[in-house]
Amino acid sequence: MLYTERVIKSVIERNPNQPEFHQAAKEVLESIAPIVNNDPKYEKHGILERLVEPDRQIMFKVTWVDDNGNVQVNKGYRVQFNNAIGPYKGGLRLHPSVNLSIMKFLGFEQIFKNSLTTLPIGGAKGGSDFDPKGKSDNEIFKFCVSFMTELYKYIGADVDVPAGDIGVGAREVGYFYGAYKRFTGLYEGVLTGKGLSYGGSLARKEATGYGLIYFVTEMLKDAGTDWNGKTVAISGAGNVAIYAAEKAMQMGAKVVTMSDSTGWIYDKDGVDLKAVKEIKEVKRARLSEYKNYRPNAEYHTEGNVWEAKVDIALPCATQNEVNLEDAKKLVANGVIAVGEGANMPSYPDAIEYFQKNGVMFAPAKAANAGGVATSALEMSQNSQRLSWSFEEVDAKLHGIMVNIYKQASSAAEKCGVKGNLVVGANVAGFLKVADAMIAQGPML
Ligand code: NDP
Secondary structure (H helix, E strand, C coil): CCHHHHHHHHHHHHCCCCHHHHHHHHHHHHHHHHHHCCCHHHHHCCHHHHHCCCCEEEEEEEEEECCCCCEEEEEEEEEEEECCCCCEEEEEEECCCCCHHHHHHHHHHHHHHHHHCCCCCEEEEEEECCCCCCCCHHHHHHHHHHHHHHHHHHCECCCEEEECECCECHHHHHHHHHHHHHHHCCCCCCCCCCCHHHCCCCCHHHHHHHHHHHHHHHHHHHCCCCCCCCEEEEECCCHHHHHHHHHHHHCCCEEEEEEECCEEEECCCCCCHHHHHHHHHHCCCCHHHHHHHCCCCEEECCCCHHHCCCCEEEECCCCCCECHHHHHHHHHCCCCEEECCCCCCECHHHHHHHHHCCCEEECHHHHCCHHHHHHHHHHHHHHHCCCCCHHHHHHHHHHHHHHHHHHHHHHHHHCCCCCCHHHHHHHHHHHHHHHHHHHCCCCC
């Protein structure tokens, strides 16, 4: 049995009931197999066994008192996966679906994504099964402070720098940061996605969505086309989805769908992003309200956005939201490109179907790395006690995304699979981390 196959088998045996982690590990290991199995140094140094085992998995109790005086208990997590190339870095997710398998898949993916940015950041992820929906500001605050009573012991500007993810935006980062500062007395760049008045970076909010569009632009360019006049389906209506939609529109595309966890909208005239921002960012309400702004638009609670006839699809909500059936629908409707804004939104068989049918495919690890890259730029600004202009950060983000595309596409070509950015991103991300691990010896 080949080295990669043995490690995949052992990941499955040694981590039972962690399907998302198995899926992520299998995807990476299978795509780097031609490199790893043909060079004995990786096995000699135990690189894969070391990579698939997190440095540490911190699990803790989060207790807080709700507005009715009832004590609530949630699970808290921080998985510090690998710090071979820099301090641990990765978001915090607050969603009822959060469990160890999801934390590990996200932390594992983050290692390679962060490596691809070319910035010095390791991989981690954290969060809680706390559901922020329907909670008052006071309840959110109490949860965040309680979460940080434990997490603060394990993080720091040069140790581990968490950020936002699903359910964690500026408000939550603010509460986490305030609590960290209170517990440690340190005013340091320990979290990213902070407010502008206390160390945040301009363009961080926009970065993942804008970065996705910059990446897909390069992919389209290689195929001799661009966004102009293209119709786009986007899922989600959160941070990534909103700013992906904004930049796609600026590039001349028409975005016709968006969704949240209760339904989706189809607006044949192009989504009114101002309305979506007001509903989701200001009112924190359901997308069903969109019809109050645009009575002619459709709102559905059945099916999903992948039913729409579009040229480009951008899944930007959550993992495993594009299955084989969705892929078949998109291909039958003539989709030419898919760009993943969310983490691991497509099932493996859906990706295979896209690739077999000549659909350009931009994998999350590369295409959504703009968020963490800009987080690393926020860390740089914090270290320098400086803040850069929006244009400066955006220009750096753009350069990073073009570079990530080049790395992924040239690695794919070197592996003999030109255009396969899944393989290219995994190989390029892996090589740098493996190199650093070998150089630092087998301690971790
Ligand atoms: P947000 O919480 O801002 O938005 C998530 C959106 O997706 C919301 O509209 C939410 O609906 C919807 N959604 C979430 N979970 C589900 C679900 N299980 N089923 C259906 N809809 C769902 O998160 P982000 O935009 O920050 O993150 C979206 C994705 O992008 C995630 O996969 C995240 O890991 C990834 N990502 C985020 C980065 C960032 O910088 N924020 C960086 C890189 C990746 P509702 O409004 O009803 O909750």
